[in-house]
Amino acid sequence: MNYSSRSPAFSVSAQIDAFRRPVGLMLAAFVSAALAVAEVGKVEQVQPGIYFHEGDLGRFGHCNNGWIVFDDYVLVVDGNFPSGAKAVIPKIKETSDKPIRFAFDTHHHGDHAYGNQVWVEAGAIPVAHEGVVEEMKKYETGYYGGAPGRWEEAAKGRADVAASKLKPPTLLFRKEMIFDDGKKRVELLHLGMAHTRGDGFAWLPKEKILFTGDACVNGPYNFTGDGDIGQWIQTLEAAMKLGAKTICPGHGPVGGPEVLEDQHRYFVQLRAEVKQLVDAGKSADEVKSSVDAIKARLKSNPRIERYVGSFFSAQVEKVYVELGGKPFQARGPLFDSRTVASGRSRRP
């Protein structure tokens, strides 16, 4: 995700506190006994040589990381913010003395890719689907010789970004890229547009573990501003066909296949709710005034309740616009190109 807003009116940590308890109960119900419930900032060994680390989203805006230890090197999933990369590198080194050779950006957002320079300095090559660079060319105009873009905006609010520099991924794939040393196998896959145009998954077919980036989150973290919810649903369906037993999401705790199913279910129900209004010929104002009612209905479904959060109105608007409607939020989309990449909101 790319949540920019850290204002009191939009307290991510308050949301996290609010959703953590029910999720804890759900995880206890759904996750196999072998999988401990992840804890923010704690390294979790998902399987031997395969690790998951839930980033400190509430305090630092960090994304989750994963890493896979191969015979000769370590492949890391997600670039994180510079401070997130710096926080996790020593933890990786505690689990392996192999060099960190590759850092896979699941997408272009700052909390997943702005740490690339830190990985490069640690000896790794940033890897991504080519759509990540295409998105960077669109939004990181400052890097490509144009007007200041998202990086410069983020640097105003984040010392770690200000002290580093943008390093777009340099090892790119179109459909997939495979790392295989005969013991471990990781397939980096692009399954279509979802959270962004450049989303990549890291799939471990032997262990049936899927690292999803923000194409799948586990909690109220679905930022939809750079995505397409209609296509996102299809991409999630393609991901579900892989048959993963463990889902390591971009934000929120690790879980079983239900995490992917619930993320899918959330968007399907959200879209159905908005489509019903569109089909009934409702105006933008009428859709806007239905937001609370839709929210209440989604919250009444225990499988998707935890996905409903402060992005909700923007998510309803996003679906409405995708279905041909006009934006209805008074100040435009909650996250626009000026605020989307920053670590905190400039808005009250």
Ligand SMILES: [Zn+2]
């Ligand atoms: Zn994101």
